[in-house]
Amino acid sequence: MFEIFYEKWFLSILMFGSMFFAFFAKVFLGFLYQNMINESENMAITENKPLKQCKQKYANYCYGRSSMPNVSVFVERFMNRLRVGKLAFSTLGRMADQSMMLSVFCAGLSIYSCIRQGQAAGRILPFYIVAFFGLYLYFNISSLVDVKRKQQILKVNLVDYLENYFLPRTEGSKKDIEMLYGEDTTQHLLA
Numbered sequence: 001m002f003e004i005f006y007e008k009w010f011l012s013i014l015m016f017g018s019m020f021f022a023f024f025a026k027v028f029l030g031f032l033y034q035n036m037i038n039e040s041e042n043m044a045i046t047e048n049k050p051l052k053q054c055k056q057k058y059a060n061y062c063y064g065r066s067s068m069p070n071v072s073v074f075v076e077r078f079m080n081r082l083r084v085g086k087l088a089f090s091t092l093g094r095m096a097d098q099s100m101m102l103s104v105f106c107a108g109l110s111i112y113s114c115i116r117q118g119q120a121a122g123r124i125l126p127f128y129i130v131a132f133f134g135l136y137l138y139f140n141i142s143s144l145v146d147v148k149r150k151q152q153i154l155k156v157n158l159v160d161y162l163e164n165y166f167l168p169r170t171e172g173s174k175k176d177i178e179m180l181y182g183e184d185t186t187q188h189l190l191a
Contacts, residue, residue: 004110004114011109011113014106016103018106019100021096022096022097022099022103022138025092025093025095025096026138027145029145029147033089036050036051039051050082054075054158055166057078058071058162059166062166071159074162075155079154093147100138111124111128
């Protein structure tokens with residue numbers, strides 16, 4: 001029954017390869033977001049490089065001004081710039097979706113090729129099984145990983161930290177500098 005995969009080896013390899021890439025990319029993306037969520041729970045001592053950069057950019061902005069008018073926009077812009085190497089997180093998610101669609105397309109081409117060759121329905125059945133089972137697994141993995149929810153949690157954690165914990169500390173340190181050196185030197189020291 002499964003010898004049909006050997007007969008259509010090229011489409012089978014493409015189908016299974018793109019399916020496994022889709023699974024891997026979705027799980028990897030979920031892992032990246034979960035790691036950032038865990039690190040954002042204690043932003044003061046985080047070792048996560050992108051979160052450190054976010055905190056530093058926010059600090060640089062706040063030291064030059066009194067506060068940031070819209071922290072949520074700042075955090076969204078930061079999250080849109082998250083990358084794995086040169087590949088954006090959002091691009092990786094879309095690549096996983098497109099890869100799964102490529103897998104289903106390859107299964108369809110294999111079925112079409114078998115039908116044109118006049119093969120029986122029993123020989124075509126493995127491609128249907130793999131395509132439907134792959135889609136079922138992909139949608140289950142997507143719902144378990146739940147990237148959208150993880151993005152929302154990360155955004156809430158970052159906005160909460162920057163507005164409620166980090167901003168009061170930066171204002172307090174500005175006041176300390178003003179008390180020690182005077183108001184005129186504050187702008188010079190912080191610039």
